[in-house]
Every structure is written in structure tokens, then in C-alpha cells.
Amino acid sequence: MSQDLYLDYHHRDLKEHQRLLISNIRALMERYGDKYWLEVDAGERFPEEFVREYLELGLAGLMIPEEYGGAGYGVQEAALVMEEISACGGTSYHVRAMYYPIDIIVKHGSKQLKEKYLPRIAKGELRLFAFAVTEPEAGSDTARISTYAKREGDRYIINGRKIFISRVRESDLMFLVARTSPYNPEKRYDGISLFLVDLREAKGIEARKIKVMALGPVYELAIENLEVPAENLVGEEGRGFRHLLGALNAERIVIAGELVGATRYLIRRAVEYASKRIVFGKPIGSYQGVQFPISSTYIELLAADEILHRAARLYDEGAESRIVGLYTNAAKYYATEVAWKAANTAMDTFGGYGYAWETGIERKLREIRLYKVAPINQNLILAYIGHSILGLPRSYEP
Numbered sequence: 001m002s003q004d005l006y007l008d009y010h011h012r013d014l015k016e017h018q019r020l021l022i023s024n025i026r027a028l029m030e031r032y033g034d035k036y037w038l039e040v041d042a043g044e045r046f047p048e049e050f051v052r053e054y055l056e057l058g059l060a061g062l063m064i065p066e067e068y069g070g071a072g073y074g075v076q077e078a079a080l081v082m083e084e085i086s087a088c089g090g091t092s093y094h095v096r097a098m099y100y101p102i103d104i105i106v107k108h109g110s111k112q113l114k115e116k117y118l119p120r121i122a123k124g125e126l127r128l129f130a131f132a133v134t135e136p137e138a139g140s141d142t143a144r145i146s147t148y149a150k151r152e153g154d155r156y157i158i159n160g161r162k163i164f165i166s167r168v169r170e171s172d173l174m175f176l177v178a179r180t181s182p183y184n185p186e187k188r189y190d191g192i193s194l195f196l197v198d199l200r201e202a203k204g205i206e207a208r209k210i211k212v213m214a215l216g217p218v219y220e221l222a223i224e225n226l227e228v229p230a231e232n233l234v235g236e237e238g239r240g241f242r243h244l245l246g247a248l249n250a251e252r253i254v255i256a257g258e259l260v261g262a263t264r265y266l267i268r269r270a271v272e273y274a275s276k277r278i279v280f281g282k283p284i285g286s287y288q289g290v291q292f293p294i295s296s297t298y299i300e301l302l303a304a305d306e307i308l309h310r311a312a313r314l315y316d317e318g319a320e321s322r323i324v325g326l327y328t329n330a331a332k333y334y335a336t337e338v339a340w341k342a343a344n345t346a347m348d349t350f351g352g353y354g355y356a357w358e359t360g361i362e363r364k365l366r367e368i369r370l371y372k373v374a375p376i377n378q379n380l381i382l383a384y385i386g387h388s389i390l391g392l393p394r395s396y397e398p
């Protein structure tokens, strides 16, 4: 069947440890099937049981160097794991945020910070699931954030607001992006700094849950006189945006992994249903109006997978930043479009049953829709390709 053919192809170049990771995820997902994810969706709740087992497998340490108790792998392995969770019908939304800031801590954090947090994150004892960038006024224009961190002796006092921040109450640690000097239109990205906030002891953060279409939990944060020890500044004060770019690239890669996995899941479900649903005396999959959209989505899946894994390899090899930026953005953009097409194709294949919550198809459609706007909306990727890669005139100052 097509799904097996995909897997044979996809697994062609995988290393032994990568195959092992995939088989571990499949074994885990046997206990967390479609019914479980439907129940999580209906209850709008955090999948605590799944997350606990995931962490017990040592998967939090995937990208943490061995000297700090991790496996020392790269974003390629993180993307493969995210893909497999979602290919099995689950979602990696709840666990993936720990992978993108890790590189910033490893590359730019102080020795003291690494020793304090990395071994415990690797063991799954501390959950780094929250990554707070977006603000109500700034939106996609990150340079315009106004959450402000003022140094006072051995600590920073932070005030501001964040919106749509995922998994805050479910985390022990939160990566927080704030200004340490005011916005300067001449040097828009200077003066941004990164902090690792220990939420267990943090006073001054009020988190209001926002009801959303799918996934979540997501919060609006009111931050008032939050005190963060100066040693929890990650990297150089005021130069955080340069460090942040690496995390944003890693985030695009793991999300593309999730979306390639979701596409595999939806194609499999559509093929199974179209092969057995008889209408007008034949399986609907024999009608080309049903068959061809599935076939063309499958071809696009192969292309999305190629871009994704090239992006992940380039990131791990530390390739030139413009090339990494091109491929990570292309991977996120294209994987989103293909997964969105897969979701609509599966909806069409299932007819009225696709609309029924219990088939799980409309759940996937709602989940995938998020990636048209987050973590970066598709328009901004096209604008980046247009002006930064193709040299077209700019519509706005990045």
C-alpha cells in the first residue's frame, strides 16, 4: 500500500539510532491511539499521561549534549520523532517546544546555567514547554515587542504582556523574549534579550487561558515586576535576536516534521476509507475524482519530506545562515500547504463522515489550520523568500 511504499523510501537513508527512535515512538503510540486524542481534543485538556510516558523514554534529552545527560542528536532526530507521533494520529504540539530553545542554551548559555538546568531537562524532571515571543501590539513584527527587562543589581525586573503562549501552566521553565533597551528604528533588532524563567518560583505572571479552535492550552500573560536572576539571561544582553533566529529555524523544522507526519496519517486514512466505502457499486477510491487528489497529495508529500530533511541536515551541519533560513522557511511553508491539502482531501474522501467529530478527520483539519498563521504566517515566509532570497523590492522593513 502507498503508506508502506512511502515508509520504505523514507527509511532508506536512516541511521540505526533513527530507526530505533521511530520504533520506540510507534510502540508508545500504540497506547495512545485515535480515541485518546479525540478525548484530549473534546476535553480541551493537556495530554498529561502521554507527556509523562514520552519524558520517561528520555526523549527530552534528544538535542542535549551527552556531557549534560542527553543523547547529543540534532534537529533531524527531533523532526523524525515529531513526524512519527503525528503519523500515528497524535500531535507533537505538547512536547515539541523543548527542542527549539535548547540550542540557544547549549550555544550561548553560561556554563552555570547549562549545569543547573540541562541535566534535569534531559531526565524529564524539568519541563521546558513554553516559549514566549508574541505580544498583542507587536504581532508578527517581533522587533516591536515592548515587554521590558530592567537590570537591578543581580536580577532583572520584567514587565509586559504576551499573548497566545502555549503550555505555560504545564511547564516548569519558560523561555522569555524581552527588550533590555528601547526600540530603535535604526537598529530594530538590537536591544532584545532572552531569559530562562523558572516558573516554579516566578511571582508576577498571571496566565489567562484563551479558548482556541484546536490544540492548546494557550495563555495570555500579564507580567508584572517578575524577578529573574541575572544568571538566567541566555547569551549576551541586547543581542538575543541573533540567538533567537536559530531557535525559530529549529521550530520551523520540527513543525514541518509534525505536518509531514499529519499528511502521512491523512493519506493513510483516506486510502483505507476510499478502498472500502462502496457507492454506486464500486469503492469510491476507484473514481478518479476521489483517487487523483489523494495521488497528487502523495507526490507532494514526497517533495515536502525532501525539503524538510534537507533543511534539518543543513541546520545540524551549521550551514551558512541564509541557506538554513531558505530551507527551514521553505520546509515550514510547503509542509503546511501539503498538510492542509491532505486534510481537505481526506474531508472530501470521507464525505459527510469527515465532518463527524468521531472520525478524527476534522480534528486534524483544525489542528493543521494553525500552521497557516503560526509560528510564522505563510505571507511572511513568501515575503522573506521574495526580498531576502530573490532580491525583489521590500513591502516592509524587516
Ligand SMILES: Cc1cc2nc3c(=O)[nH]c(=O)nc-3n(C[C@H](O)[C@H](O)[C@H](O)COP(=O)(O)OP(=O)(O)OC[C@H]3O[C@@H](n4cnc5c(N)ncnc54)[C@H](O)[C@@H]3O)c2cc1C
Binding pocket: 130, 131, 132, 133, 134, 138, 139, 140, 141, 163, 164, 165, 166, 167, 212, 214, 215, 216, 218, 370, 373, 374, 375, 376, 377, 378, 379, 380, 383, 395, 396
Ligand atoms: C494556538 C496558538 C499557539 C501559539 N503559541 C505560541 C507560543 O507558544 N509562543 C508564541 O510566542 N506565540 C505563539 N502563538 C502566536 C503566533 O505565533 C502568532 O499568532 C503569529 O505569529 C501571528 O501573529 P498575529 O496573530 O499577531 O498576526 P498578525 O501579525 O497581526 O498578522 C495578521 C495577518 O496579517 C498578515 N500580515 C501581517 N504582516 C504582513 C506583511 N508584512 N505582509 C503580508 N501579510 C502580513 C498575516 O499573514 C496574518 O494573516 C500561538 C498562536 C496560536 C493561535
